[in-house]
Amino acid sequence: MGRTLLRHWPLLFLAFAAVVPTVALSNYQLFQLTMVAVYAVAILGLNIVTGFNGQISLGHGAFYAVGAYVTAIMMDKWGVPYWATLPVSALICACTGFLVGLPALRLGGLYLALTTFALAVATPQLLKYKLFEGWTGGVQGIVIDKPDPPFGLPINADQWLYLFSLAVAAVMFLLAANLVRGRIGRAMMAVRDQPTAAEAMGIDLAMFKTRTFAVSAMLTGIAGSLGAIAIQFVAPDSFAVFLSITLFVGLVVGGVASIGGTIFGAFFIEFVPNLAEQVSKAAPGAVYGIILIAFLFLMPGGLAGALRKLLRLA
Amino acid sequence: MQRRTLLSTIGLSTLGAMAGLGRPGAADAATPGVSATEIKIGNTEAYSGPASAYGAIGHGLVAYFKMVNDQGGVGGRKINFITVDDGYSPPRTVEQTRRLVEQDGVAFILNALGTPNNTAIEKYMNAKKVPQLFVATGADKWGDYQHYHWTMGWQPSYRIEAAVYAKDILANKPGAKIGILYQNDDFGKDYIAGMQDGLGAKFKAMVVKTASYEVTDPTIDSQIVTLQGAGADTLLVAATPKFAAQAIRKVFDINWKPLFFMTNVSSSVGAVIKPAGFDKAVGVTTVGYAKDPTDAAWANDAGMQEWRGFMAKYMPNADLSDANYVYAYGVGVTTMQVLRQCGKDFSRANIMKQAANLHDLVVPTLLPGIKINTSPTNYHPIRQMQLQKWNGKTWERFGQIVGA
Numbered sequence: 001m002g003r004t005l006l007r008h009w010p011l012l013f014l015a016f017a018a019v020v021p022t023v024a025l026s027n028y029q030l031f032q033l034t035m036v037a038v039y040a041v042a043i044l045g046l047n048i049v050t051g052f053n054g055q056i057s058l059g060h061g062a063f064y065a066v067g068a069y070v071t072a073i074m075m076d077k078w079g080v081p082y083w084a085t086l087p088v089s090a091l092i093c094a095c096t097g098f099l100v101g102l103p104a105l106r107l108g109g110l111y112l113a114l115t116t117f118a119l120a121v122a123t124p125q126l127l128k129y130k131l132f133e134g135w136t137g138g139v140q141g142i143v144i145d146k147p148d149p150p151f152g153l154p155i156n157a158d159q160w161l162y163l164f165s166l167a168v169a170a171v172m173f174l175l176a177a178n179l180v181r182g183r184i185g186r187a188m189m190a191v192r193d194q195p196t197a198a199e200a201m202g203i204d205l206a207m208f209k210t211r212t213f214a215v216s217a218m219l220t221g222i223a224g225s226l227g228a229i230a231i232q233f234v235a236p237d238s239f240a241v242f243l244s245i246t247l248f249v250g251l252v253v254g255g256v257a258s259i260g261g262t263i264f265g266a267f268f269i270e271f272v273p274n275l276a277e278q279v280s281k282a283a284p285g286a287v288y289g290i291i292l293i294a295f296l297f298l299m300p301g302g303l304a305g306a307l308r309k310l311l312r313l314a
Numbered sequence: 315m316q317r318r319t320l321l322s323t324i325g326l327s328t329l330g331a332m333a334g335l336g337r338p339g340a341a342d343a344a345t346p347g348v349s350a351t352e353i354k355i356g357n358t359e360a361y362s363g364p365a366s367a368y369g370a371i372g373h374g375l376v377a378y379f380k381m382v383n384d385q386g387g388v389g390g391r392k393i394n395f396i397t398v399d400d401g402y403s404p405p406r407t408v409e410q411t412r413r414l415v416e417q418d419g420v421a422f423i424l425n426a427l428g429t430p431n432n433t434a435i436e437k438y439m440n441a442k443k444v445p446q447l448f449v450a451t452g453a454d455k456w457g458d459y460q461h462y463h464w465t466m467g468w469q470p471s472y473r474i475e476a477a478v479y480a481k482d483i484l485a486n487k488p489g490a491k492i493g494i495l496y497q498n499d500d501f502g503k504d505y506i507a508g509m510q511d512g513l514g515a516k517f518k519a520m521v522v523k524t525a526s527y528e529v530t531d532p533t534i535d536s537q538i539v540t541l542q543g544a545g546a547d548t549l550l551v552a553a554t555p556k557f558a559a560q561a562i563r564k565v566f567d568i569n570w571k572p573l574f575f576m577t578n579v580s581s582s583v584g585a586v587i588k589p590a591g592f593d594k595a596v597g598v599t600t601v602g603y604a605k606d607p608t609d610a611a612w613a614n615d616a617g618m619q620e621w622r623g624f625m626a627k628y629m630p631n632a633d634l635s636d637a638n639y640v641y642a643y644g645v646g647v648t649t650m651q652v653l654r655q656c657g658k659d660f661s662r663a664n665i666m667k668q669a670a671n672l673h674d675l676v677v678p679t680l681l682p683g684i685k686i687n688t689s690p691t692n693y694h695p696i697r698q699m700q701l702q703k704w705n706g707k708t709w710e711r712f713g714q715i716v717g718a
Contacts, residue, residue: 028412031409032409035409128529138500227405237431238405240403273401273406277362281361281397285366
């Protein structure tokens with residue numbers, strides 16, 4: 001009995017996460033949880049490439065932005081329903097990730113970090129660029145409508161949006177968990193830990209890294225799409241360099257190479273800035289920094305690492 | 315029969331009024347954020363992030379409402395001013411605004427900072443019918459009373475400013491050949507639109523050349539040379555501080571002496587004039603609408619004395635040369651006028667109605683002669699400005715207060 005329960009804990013967790021907040025929480029709190037789901041998927045994408053494949057990316061905010069804009073443009077210009085934009089966004093982000101990864105991943109380690117960082121720096125300005133302005137709306141951005149619950153369900157728009165985002169996030173987590181647990185996941189980690197041995201085993205390093213990067217960009221892009229639907233607005237200022245750094249912070253705080261940890265990371269980046277601001281309005285950034293340092297000092301392996309250690313002790 | 319109807323109508327309304335009197339606060343309970351003892355006002359500000367210098371406005375407003383409360387509040391109620399950080403990031407503005415409206419239950423949002431940030435919440439605020447008053451941005455779009463009934467600007471828009479320059483050119487140099495340098499975004503384009511407003515049909519004939527630059531460009535030297543080459547004798551520069559300083563310097567270096575108008579955004583002595591060179595900027599003309607706290611002309615001005623008194627008591631450690639505190643005080647005064655006009659009805663509908671019903675309001679921190687006026691079809695409270703010219707030491711105001 002206990003063992004079955006343990007095996008099915010993700011399912012139980014999902015059922016709990018779907019029902020309890022929808023019934024118990026206010027619309028505003030549901031909106032915050034929606035953003036947690038969105039960030040969790042974004043960090044999951046980053047985790048695939050950085051955590052499991054060992055390639056540091058400081059530019060995943062760019063893919064998040066691409067996903068958000070694909071959804072916003074399709075909804076705004078062509079009246080495509082919000083759910084139908086997700087597969088398109090996934091495809092475009094995967095291609096973008098592949099193309100960016102093609103040259104970038106031939107540079108290893110720190111050089112890749114810098115290249116992706118450059119991408120993050122360039123993103124807001126590219127979005128303002130004249131040639132794309134007809135689509136992107138320039139600095140003004142694009143305002144989109146909030147989706148209504150379908151089939152005449154007796155819930156409000158915020159509740160529906162939460163359930164929808166949660167469902168998409170659950171599917172993404174399932175896919176990612178299967179991916180890293182299987183043959184491909186083992187290859188990813190082999191490339192991370194022992195590249196020479198991995199190559200000797202017949203893994204084409206560059207191509208493998210590029211494909212991982214594409215999968216990772218796809219996940220983060222889908223998160224961007226969900227985020228755009230939840231916020232109902234995209235603009236270049238929403239995707240500044242700080243977004244990429246924030247995702248990276250979420251990754252490290254949650255626990256590198258931990259699927260479950262990304263959820264903790266998402267909670268952290270959603271709620272800690274508000275906490276910091278409540279402590280001090282004069283210097284919220286400094287408070288945030290102190291909380292972050294304290295966190296990393298107490299839990300160097302992220303929250304997932306700390307839990308693992310606790311379980312081992314017990 | 316008719317008489318009886320009349321009587322019963324009077325009777326009914328008297329009864330209604332008595333019922334209303336008998337239960338004070340009963341009507342208020344319907345308005346979120348307004349109780350018998352307080353009015354909750356929300357505000358989002360950039361206390362962190364790239365625009366955190368504007369955080370001073372938020373601190374100034376907090377201090378202002380503390381003063382209001384010490385003086386007894388308004389309508390028997392104290393102001394509970396809740397200001398939160400959004401780091402100048404639109405997604406966080408959405409989140410924080412929803413917190414203020416749905417969780418804290420504020421009556422309205424006041425002076426939220428930033429053009430993209432206010433755009434992000436505009437639709438939400440109007441769908442919820444919550445006033446989004448006196449937004450802290452200079453874009454022209456914040457006067458769109460037809461589509462966004464619940465959203466109102468405060469400071470003069472860039473477009474109105476450009477129209478003021480156009481008026482001055484038409485009055486004093488009708489044969490001018492105008493060259494315009496603008497930043498290629500909404501900010502810069504508002505100046506082109508404003509010149510079109512001001513010059514009307516003459517725009518095509520009078521503007522000989524426009525040149526734009528991107529924020530990412532290293533310099534604007536070639537644009538200045540192009541404008542001179544096109545034969546312009548009047549120059550309007552709609553550029554952010556770094557490029558504005560470059561423009562002043564380049565115009566001086568190539569010995570060009572146009573009638574030189576500079577956007578108010580780049581009128582800071584510290585950020586523009588000083589880097590360009592005090593002497594090189596002589597003759598540059600801009601506009602102002604608020605009193606400059608560093609200007610010696612206001613040393614004995616009653617309005618600025620009032621402001622200094624406030625600062626000394628409620629913000630004793632603040633930097634008195636920071637114009638953001640002057641700005642905050644002006645917004646505070648305007649808001650209090652709206653709330654006083656509300657009388658006893660602090661419903662959101664009435665707050666919006668009174669905000670659109672300001673007549674010749676004199677704000678102590680605005681230039682003498684400038685008055686705030688709004689109406690249901692005018693959501694631009696400040697539409698007047700005064701031209702001022704750099705004389706090598708300070709900005710010197712000249713001419714009348716002009717409106718657009």
